[in-house]
Amino acid sequence: MTSPRDSLSATRGTPLGIGFFRLLLCCGCERCALLLARIVTWCYARFDRRAFAATAEYLKLRFPDDAGKPAALRRHFHRLLFELARMLIFSFEMGTGKALPIVEEGVGNFPREGGLVVVLAHFGCWQASMEFMNLQSGRPINIMARPDRNGSMDKYLALRSGRGFNIISTDGFSGGLVEASAALARGEAVIVMGDRAVEGAANIKVKYFDGTIELPLSPWMLAARNGVPVLPIFTEFAESPRRIVLRYHPVVTFGDAPSRRIREEELAPAAAGYAALLEDAARRFPYSVFRFGDANASESTQAQEEKI
């Protein structure tokens, strides 16, 4: 669920520390920033029990052989945190206008007109896909988000708000779904984070590795209801040569919308298909998955901490 993740984001990283990273990057010392990131993330991996607990469910599913080995899980956790730091450094550099190696794959899958639901995952440098949405979309772009809950997200979205992105607050009436549906009916694009269940909203359980996770129903329901396609986008950190790959997957389409409520069972195959994409991405890039917070889906953080 989202609330623990929100509080994790809000309480990790100090303005002084972030400022120092920025200073290093502004001076062109990317290697120094990466070295420092390695040390800082090691400290988090070693001492931040709560963040560890919030990642444990994913790590146990992804690395089942290490599920009962706390030391091994912490090593995986450190690698994941370092990857997150690398992504944040990349995002910062992207914001400064530095030319970075980004390639797009599957551009032909991007529908050129009409309403469109774009599902993103907290995977790799997902912010990069928003940068490219402006180039590919050719239509107004709406982002469903909770800007009030997270200071850094607030700043990130505010920056984009002036660049043609409209923010639909999920804290508003109907979780922003009525507004999002109207935007789709006008032929606009709506970006939804599709990999994390939303507390208090309609979610669906899907198979993920040898377990299950909950995903939001809203992207699939919005698309099915408005007769528009869903485009899944993943942003991968690839090596040799080092680059960011923006991968546009084939769109998911629904038949004619029925003259009655759409049932959860009708959306289940699409959600299951997306879970398979998430799983495939996690198999290829295990440390690029930033699904913090699922540890709390069925148990409290404290209970998870006691287990580990």
Add this chain to the structure above:
Amino acid sequence: MTNDIQAFRRELKENLVDWLQLMDKTADDIVDEEPLFKEGLGLDSLDAVEIVILMQRKYGIPQSSVEKKREIFATFASLADFIMANRTK
């Protein structure tokens, strides 16, 4: 309340029960002044989208005309009044 309003509210209640597939409810269970969501009729955010689509399909009210008007969805009566005043079919 005029007969026209009463008849329309009855029709809308039946449409809501049918469209939203409210299995354990009938039109008689929907009380005019009760909230539609949470403690009232118990609808959720996905139902809100369904109602908006119903308004568009059956009554010709475009989604854009309701997207910022949460007060319409406060009670069944407020929803019915809005649809009656703005319907094009």
